[in-house]
Amino acid sequence: MAQYTRISGSVGLITLKNPPVNALSAVVRQGIVDSVERALGEPEVKCLVICGQSGKFCGGADIREFGKKMTGPPLIPVFHAIEAAAKPVVAAIEGIALGGGLELALGCHYRIAHSKAKLGLPEVTLGLLPAAAGSQRLPRLIGVPAALDLITTGRHVTAAEALQLGIVDQVTDHNTVDAAVKFALSVAGQSLDARRISTFPCPRLSNLDAVFEAAMQKVRQAARGAIAPVACVQAVRAAATLPYAQGLEREKELMATLFTSGQARALQYSFFAQRAVGRWSMPSGARWDTSKPKPIRKAAVIGLGTMGRGITVGLAQAGLSVVAVETQEKQLMEAKQAVSGMLERGAKKRGVSPPLGNISYSSNIKTVGDVDLVIEAVFEDMALKKEVFQQLSAVCRPGTFLCTNTSGLDIDDLASQTPNPELVVGMHFFAPAHVMKLLEVVYGPRSSPQAVATAMQLGKVIGKVSVAVGNCQGFVGNRMLSPYLSQANFLLEEGATPEFVDQVLEEFGFAMGAFRMSDLSGLDVGWRVRKAAGLVVPGKPARMRQGCRYSPLGDLLCEQGRFGQKTGSGWYQYDKPGSRVAKPDPWLHSFLEEYRARHGLVARRIDHQEVLERCLYSLINEGFRILEEGIAAGPEDIDVIYVLGYSWPRHRGGPMFYADMVGLTRVLERLEFYHQAHPDVPSLQPCNLLRKLVASGTPPIHRWREVIKKVHSQL
Numbered sequence: 001m002a003q004y005t006r007i008s009g010s011v012g013l014i015t016l017k018n019p020p021v022n023a024l025s026a027v028v029r030q031g032i033v034d035s036v037e038r039a040l041g042e043p044e045v046k047c048l049v050i051c052g053q054s055g056k057f058c059g060g061a062d063i064r065e066f067g068k069k070m071t072g073p074p075l076i077p078v079f080h081a082i083e084a085a086a087k088p089v090v091a092a093i094e095g096i097a098l099g100g101g102l103e104l105a106l107g108c109h110y111r112i113a114h115s116k117a118k119l120g121l122p123e124v125t126l127g128l129l130p131a132a133a134g135s136q137r138l139p140r141l142i143g144v145p146a147a148l149d150l151i152t153t154g155r156h157v158t159a160a161e162a163l164q165l166g167i168v169d170q171v172t173d174h175n176t177v178d179a180a181v182k183f184a185l186s187v188a189g190q191s192l193d194a195r196r197i198s199t200f201p202c203p204r205l206s207n208l209d210a211v212f213e214a215a216m217q218k219v220r221q222a223a224r225g226a227i228a229p230v231a232c233v234q235a236v237r238a239a240a241t242l243p244y245a246q247g248l249e250r251e252k253e254l255m256a257t258l259f260t261s262g263q264a265r266a267l268q269y270s271f272f273a274q275r276a277v278g279r280w281s282m283p284s285g286a287r288w289d290t291s292k293p294k295p296i297r298k299a300a301v302i303g304l305g306t307m308g309r310g311i312t313v314g315l316a317q318a319g320l321s322v323v324a325v326e327t328q329e330k331q332l333m334e335a336k337q338a339v340s341g342m343l344e345r346g347a348k349k350r351g352v353s354p355p356l357g358n359i360s361y362s363s364n365i366k367t368v369g370d371v372d373l374v375i376e377a378v379f380e381d382m383a384l385k386k387e388v389f390q391q392l393s394a395v396c397r398p399g400t401f402l403c404t405n406t407s408g409l410d411i412d413d414l415a416s417q418t419p420n421p422e423l424v425v426g427m428h429f430f431a432p433a434h435v436m437k438l439l440e441v442v443y444g445p446r447s448s449p450q451a452v453a454t455a456m457q458l459g460k461v462i463g464k465v466s467v468a469v470g471n472c473q474g475f476v477g478n479r480m481l482s483p484y485l486s487q488a489n490f491l492l493e494e495g496a497t498p499e500f501v502d503q504v505l506e507e508f509g510f511a512m513g514a515f516r517m518s519d520l521s522g523l524d525v526g527w528r529v530r531k532a533a534g535l536v537v538p539g540k541p542a543r544m545r546q547g548c549r550y551s552p553l554g555d556l557l558c559e560q561g562r563f564g565q566k567t568g569s570g571w572y573q574y575d576k577p578g579s580r581v582a583k584p585d586p587w588l589h590s591f592l593e594e595y596r597a598r599h600g601l602v603a604r605r606i607d608h609q610e611v612l613e614r615c616l617y618s619l620i621n622e623g624f625r626i627l628e629e630g631i632a633a634g635p636e637d638i639d640v641i642y643v644l645g646y647s648w649p650r651h652r653g654g655p656m657f658y659a660d661m662v663g664l665t666r667v668l669e670r671l672e673f674y675h676q677a678h679p680d681v682p683s684l685q686p687c688n689l690l691r692k693l694v695a696s697g698t699p700p701i702h703r704w705r706e707v708i709k710k711v712h713s714q715l
């Protein structure tokens with residue numbers, strides 16, 4: 001709702017009340033209309049202030065109303081009524097003014113912001129554009145280049161930047177409503193002619209075409225197929241070239257296409273999924289709301305390689321005390337220098353001082369005796385990790401949580417090295433660990449709910465989106481990647497090239513195709529894992545392992561020392577080791593031809609559809625297995641992992657959402673088709689849960705959990 005009160009006798013105060021973010025639901029919109037009307041009708045009222053309750057101005061349109069039947073007054077006439085008011089209306093912006101929230105403020109005549117407030121038009125991140133006249137008012141207020149930046153990226157700006165850009169008129173460190181009331185009284189009675197943004201001409205640009213061409217090129221490059229950023233540029237162009245009323249018409253037209261698009265659905269699903277993963281549950285019944293985390297004030301990181309350094313930086317930046325341990329003195333010194341550099345660069349960007357004093361460095365593992373939680377980040381080798389866990393068990397005080405940063409080793413096996421396996425969880429960070437948002441928190445059968453809650457909470461403290469998953473080979477992300485990569489390899493055997501496979505996957509929206517990604521990660525990583533799994537054994541039949549099809553192509557490249565970017569060659573060639581520019585490699589092409597000839601394989605023409613379906617549907621099928629086994633609690637968990645950790649295009653929601661969009665019946669049919677053609681590839685065999693979902697009438701994704709529950713209860 002919106003509550004109307006009178007303060008200081010002559011100020012009408014409208015307070016938006018819709019927790020948690022005062023979104024502009026139908027009731028709130030109606031409340032604003034009624035309150036404005038009332039205030040304008042009261043002769044004693046000289047001016048109005050609009051604010052939000054609980055220190056939050058407004059989080060924008062109510063996203064939960066999208067896709068439902070529209071009720072209540074639409075936003076644009078509400079904002080026009082405010083702008084047309086004959087009494088000054090001042091927005092008192094505390095906390096947030098986002099999307100429709102900022103558009104509401106732009107409809108007001110003045111804007112006063114608290115110094116800690118964040119403002120922005122993030123509609124693009126939900127597959128939309130600021131279609132409550134934001135795309136038309138903002139360029140008129142701050143000019144085309146700045147408006148293009150804000151509207152196409154959706155980034156939030158601080159109050160200080162908003163002041164500098166001219167979005168707000170004043171910033172205060174004190175009570176914002178008081179400041180706004182004072183301000184409103186000071187301007188009451190003054191002409192409002194120069195305060196109605198819709199009447200402003202859009203600031204002229206001499207190089208208008210060049211600015212819009214550059215903007216379009218930039219968004220097309222960054223968008224990976226997303227349509228909203230392109231529509232945002234078009235809407236701002238309308239503001240720059242058309243009268244306001246016609247610009248609004250164009251905004252409406254563009255929004256109509258976006259509003260019902262699959263991309264908007266995917267992005268809005270992704271928004272809620274990212275929040276839903278915080279409400280984790282375990283098959284044991286333990287849950288986020290019944291498991292209390294322990295506060296972590298001091299943590300230790302063991303092993304200061306690339307991952308350990310990133311984790312140390314993340315912890316220190318979040319204000320924790322960190323003991324950073326590396327047993328080799330030389331590596332310890334190098335790591336100290338690298339970590340300090342990372343902290344200094346990060347602090348410079350944020351305009352704060354680097355938290356160098358939060359870290360103490362040591363070459364002695366015994367120095368971790370007084371920490372609350374340890375994150376072991378030594379080399380990915382089970383024997384080494386076990387040794388470290390034994391040492392930790394001897395030196396840590398009782399109750400210390402022992403976490404391992406592994407990308408797929410058995411958490412339970414590690415836990416068995418300690419007298420308190422309930423304190424052990426996996427914390428799978430993604431490189432670079434201080435940048436990537438994703439954290440897989442992996443619980444073993446003996447991990448306590450409190451250990452999981454603590455790791456999840458710590459993830460939040462250091463700014464990660466944490467997803468709780470069960471223990472299995474590769475956990476969720478890497479386990480699903482395995483069939484995807486296998487298919488990519490099989491496609492090469494059958495006639496495709498790495499360039500073609502990557503092109504198809506990149507057109508789908510991945511930042512990198514399977515081969516360019518493998519070159520970046522290092523081919524030796526997977527080689528080591530396959531060796532440890534007993535798959536790389538000389539003398540074994542070349543293309544079969546344990547009765548299943550196996551492609552040794554990656555192993556053969558590694559045997560040649562081709563580990564990817566770091567060695568200057570892998571699936572592609574690079575100018576020099578470490579270079580990032582992948583070029584097609586004639587050597588690789590002849591190698592593939594020779595390989596096919598040696599194994600009697602005849603190259604055939606493989607089309608775009610086959611590459612996509614085999615790579616993606618095998619990955620999705622593994623996702624269904626993961627759900628069936630209870631390794632992930634719901635499809636949102638998998639989708640968040642893929643969007644944040646594996647560059648799955650956000651505007652496609654994630655693999656499970658994509659399967660829902662394609663239609664489960666279609667996915668099942670195509671898997672059946674490919675499995676018939678490749679009966680020796682088990683990952684193409686449709687899993688039981690997928691069959692069950694189709695048999696139960698293909699419910700929409702938000703109802704899959706009901707079927708999953710039934711499957712679990714039958715097990």
Ligand SMILES: CC/C=C\C/C=C/C(=O)SCCNC(=O)CCNC(=O)[C@H](O)C(C)(C)COP(=O)(O)OP(=O)(O)OC[C@H]1O[C@@H](n2cnc3c(N)ncnc32)[C@H](O)[C@@H]1OP(=O)(O)O
Pocket residue numbers: 020021023059060061062063064075096098099100101122123126128129130131132272275276
């Ligand atoms: C038809 C009109 C056409 C166009 C014009 C206008 C369009 C829009 O305004 S679209 C919406 C634009 N606004 C946003 O994109 C803001 C989205 N929200 C956020 O970025 C964040 O939630 C926040 C910065 C506002 C707050 O962050 P934080 O404090 O970390 O809390 P949470 O993110 O966990 O959110 C708490 C809770 O609130 C729900 N929520 C947030 N924003 C909205 C919203 N606009 N509508 C409905 N619900 C919202 C969020 O989902 C959380 O609830 P759950 O945990 O239950 O999911």
